Amino acid sequence: MKKLLILLSLIFVVGCSPEEIISPIDLNQTEVPESLVIDDLQGLKLESTIVSDEVRMNVKLPYTGTYRIKIRDISKELISQEKIQGQEGDNLLKVYVSSLSKDGYIIELTNNDHDVLGLTTFVVN
């Protein structure tokens, strides 16, 4: 009887556990916060236009491949550039601004051939 009770208790505890813990995780799907949702098939979106230190960014790509993220100053001169290997769809990344002076900037998403896929502005405060 004691063994039966222990078994029933275990079944009860397992039955009350959250379902998601035991669900399989889809590694290719990114949870995109509402503030970073991009409706178009491709583009780039920052969580905030006014930035200090860092800001989250969604880069939505049409295909998996090599892309560039560029930062330009007020005269549109390129002052920073990174190359990423992105996945098709949403890619949650960050922009770090500690080495940028307090100013206004343009951030661009291009493919590896420098074709612009999306851009937006931000200011460092």
Added chain:
Amino acid sequence: MKKILTLLVSVLCTLSVFGQSKMDYTRVNTVTQVGDTLIVKYQYFKGTDADGNDMPDAKLYQFDIQYNNKLLNPVLYDWQPTAGSEQKAINSWTGYKFTIDDTKDQTDFDGQYLSWLAADASYSSNSDWSVDRVTWQNTTSLENGDEILKVSYKIKDKANTNYTDYSNIINVNWANYKEADGTQIDVTGQSNVGLTDIQGGDAGDVSISVSSNIISNNIGDGSDFFYTIITKEDMDDGDPTNDVIVASGTFDAAGDATVTGLENDVEYAVWISIDDSKEYLDNVVTVSDLALIFQEAIGAGDSPNGSTTTFDYYAQKLLGDVYFPQGDDPFTINFQDSYEVLAYLQGVTSDNTTYITKTGGAFNVSGIKSTFGDKGETTDYPTFSPIIKPSDSNKSFEFAHALAGDVNFSHGFEPTSTNASIPNAAQSATTARSMMARGVKFQPETANIDLVSELKDGQVIFSINSDVVDMIGSQFNIVYDRTRLVLDNVVFDTGNTMTNFTNHLEESGKINIGSFDQNFEATVKTGTPYKLIFTPTVQLNNTAGLITFKVNEGVKADGTQINFIMN
């Protein structure tokens, strides 16, 4: 006919001999400056009648003087010595000006007096003028030529008045000379006292401007510059510790300033400086300057004949002479100058006192723009005139500014004056640049290059990829986020004979890297000549914004700067 001629001659003789009494008022001394004291004497001259006889003696001498109180300030009324039994008085009114009876000459002083009595001439309110009524009477008459009164007037500044000159400052309005029996005596005189060429006085708003590539190329703006003004006299006394600053201030964003507190016709020295806290000053002296200084060291200073130069402007002799210990020839570039610049770019601390502009240490050169860097009259040394002299006709002055070490004028004003340019005949080699027009010899060429960071195997790799084939030098000033990255390594693949340099300023997260061939022969290899490897100190998924770059330039064998274009 004979009678008519006789009559005419008679009339002419009468006219030439007959003369009224005079109220004469004339300047006693010469004045030239605002603040000088003008002395005017008021003097009696006896007239003659038609027969040449003296007019009757007057016993009363009374006249009204009006003076412009905006331009003159009477400081002394000095009665002239007479018998001592006379009665005399001066009455004054401020804010009145005489309106003459225009049916009579202004200088018909007795006539104007009578008109004033009859109200055909009058005084009306006018805040710019004041009236003194002078009365002198005695039982004995003044002798011909006797002075009645001398008045001293301090000359006031016409700035902030409605007057542009001093041409009419004193008038006698009327004169009332009477004989003992009350008979009116005819009196005339001149219409006014005026002054010309009065100098000095508040210059009012004086405009100065500064030109620099810092402003024109939007590296900074005019508000980064400030001015300091002392008198030339102060400058010339040779003791800067006693200099008194007459005016100082900053320029506006466009590089213009309005200066007040200066005086007309006084010479001033204007010094223009830059706020040396500006971070872009670390980009003033680069590999392009190094190349020009090295070239000059080879072609001029230390060459066997030492007489030729590779520079295009005399000003470069000053800007490039970054090291001149005691005994060194001034304005002469030698290898020591070039090695000091190379050491600076490499981040090697020199024990020598050098004049290389950087953040926290700007060495300013400024002067009148139109003669900026002109050759000296007797030497090949450049000149930079700080002198201005505001005047009524000139209250606007243009200045130019440059920085020591910046021989390619990337952050300075490239001279435009004919006399600032070194003739080709004096140069050791004719370059494409030397054939260009003054003011635009240092227009950089452009070339494409790729600077990019990426996350690879847990490290951040920053690559400089180049297809540019003819660079004998290059430089990249890079800033990284030192709160998230640590520099691990710099990998050079520039070629076997290049001198590479790295200047890592860890505390500010700056790295200047580059290469330079001192023989002006080898060129930087194409491909990926430079690679920086960082280790992240935080978890990273990407590198956007972690590494930024501002100065990216190459230099060709002739010293031409190459500005890199990045897509």
